[in-house]
Amino acid sequence: MAVEENSFLLTTVDALVNWSRANSLWPLAFGTSCCAIEMMMASTAARHDIARFGAEVVRPSPRQADLLIVAGTIVKRMASRLKRLYEQMPEPRYVMATGSCTIAGGPFYYNSYTTVRGIDEIIPVDVFVPGCPPRPEGLFYGLLVLQRMIKEGESVAQPGVRRKPVMAALPPAMTLKDIQKEIAALLVERSEVKTRGVSPNRIWEERA
Amino acid sequence: MSEREATIFSLIQSCCSEVILNEGSGSFSIQVPSEKLVFVMEHLKKSESLAFVMLLDHLAVDWKEMGEFELVYQLYSFKLDQRIEVTTKIPRAIPNAHSVSRIWPIAEWQEREVYDLFGIYYINHPDLRRLFLEDDWKGFPLRKDYEDPFMLELVKE
Numbered sequence: 001m002a003v004e005e006n007s008f009l010l011t012t013v014d015a016l017v018n019w020s021r022a023n024s025l026w027p028l029a030f031g032t033s034c035c036a037i038e039m040m041m042a043s044t045a046a047r048h049d050i051a052r053f054g055a056e057v058v059r060p061s062p063r064q065a066d067l068l069i070v071a072g073t074i075v076k077r078m079a080s081r082l083k084r085l086y087e088q089m090p091e092p093r094y095v096m097a098t099g100s101c102t103i104a105g106g107p108f109y110y111n112s113y114t115t116v117r118g119i120d121e122i123i124p125v126d127v128f129v130p131g132c133p134p135r136p137e138g139l140f141y142g143l144l145v146l147q148r149m150i151k152e153g154e155s156v157a158q159p160g161v162r163r164k165p166v167m168a169a170l171p172p173a174m175t176l177k178d179i180q181k182e183i184a185a186l187l188v189e190r191s192e193v194k195t196r197g198v199s200p201n202r203i204w205e206e207r208a
Numbered sequence: 209m210s211e212r213e214a215t216i217f218s219l220i221q222s223c224c225s226e227v228i229l230n231e232g233s234g235s236f237s238i239q240v241p242s243e244k245l246v247f248v249m250e251h252l253k254k255s256e257s258l259a260f261v262m263l264l265d266h267l268a269v270d271w272k273e274m275g276e277f278e279l280v281y282q283l284y285s286f287k288l289d290q291r292i293e294v295t296t297k298i299p300r301a302i303p304n305a306h307s308v309s310r311i312w313p314i315a316e317w318q319e320r321e322v323y324d325l326f327g328i329y330y331i332n333h334p335d336l337r338r339l340f341l342e343d344d345w346k347g348f349p350l351r352k353d354y355e356d357p358f359m360l361e362l363v364k365e
Contacts, residue, residue, distance in 0.1 A: 113349045
């Protein structure tokens with residue numbers, strides 16, 4: 001009986017903790033090339049406002065950041081610095097790889113003596129956002145996928161156990177209006193704490 | 209070549225007769241023998257009638273077939289509102305050149321970059337280290353015969 005009680009409590013805490021984690025992702029101010037310009041435009045400018053998703057508090061220190069948006073080409077010399085930044089971030093930490101360069105080396109795949117072919121060679125990645133660079137909507141789509149992943153995935157009892165990396169590609173033939181509509185719907189839908197049907201540890205529900 | 213460029217060229221030739229004009233380069237470009245480079249550069253900057261006080265850029269070209277490196281210096285004179293391109297050729301086997309960092313201090317960085325990527329050793333350079341690549345990097349990547357097992361070749365069918 002004691003176990004059942006514990007598991008009941010833990011699942012509700014999971015949902016609450018994951019909800020708060022998903023809605024207050026603090027990104028690290030880190031960017032290396034053109035994707036970073038696009039990311040800055042998405043995160044700080046008024047038109048595409050990342051504050052709607054609770055991820056606008058860009059931190060200059062890795063010790064205060066939760067989310068590492070790797071925006072831009074990573075070369076061999078930057079690789080060790082990137083790894084160090086990742087290691088300095090406190091747990092739980094999430095990584096988004098935006099753009100073709102960070103996913104697979106992009107246009108520098110062939111005949112390049114410096115470019116790292118995909119940052120998953122260096123650090124673990126949660127969400128890949130394709131594009132060259134990705135549109136702000138693409139970045140937001142990746143962020144929403146990450147939020148969904150956080151809400152459904154990790155539990156307090158098993159920290160660090162996550163889902164496999166997700167490729168957050170926008171579905172083809174989607175227009176800007178579709179994306180805006182979907183984002184608006186998701187914003188309404190995902191702004192609530194759902195204690196039922198969200199957490200994977202549903203032992204208590206089956207027993208009841 | 210315009211009239212003004214012709215007068216500038218004759219002024220340069222009066223200090224060093226071995227200077228020749230690079231024909232067909234599209235811009236005002238002269239070629240200097242490598243042992244006279246520092247002397248000519250000093251004249252170009254310090255002469256009151258020329259006053260090329262700004263070193264815009266410095267780069268190198270690897271002519272592998274001819275067995276030589278071509279060093280290119282882009283200069284600018286505020287006084288004349290005139291650009292000039294100074295080139296010099298050094299043998300590929302002994303890639304040594306004299307540094308112009310005492311004339312233009314910015315050349316210190318530009319020469320470090322060229323050393324980093326082409327492996328040209330500048331004599332009298334105050335701090336000749338790698339700039340972009342790691343200190344323990346082997347080889348010079350922009351040379352035509354550079355080989356690196358890390359690099360992937362695109363195989364065209």
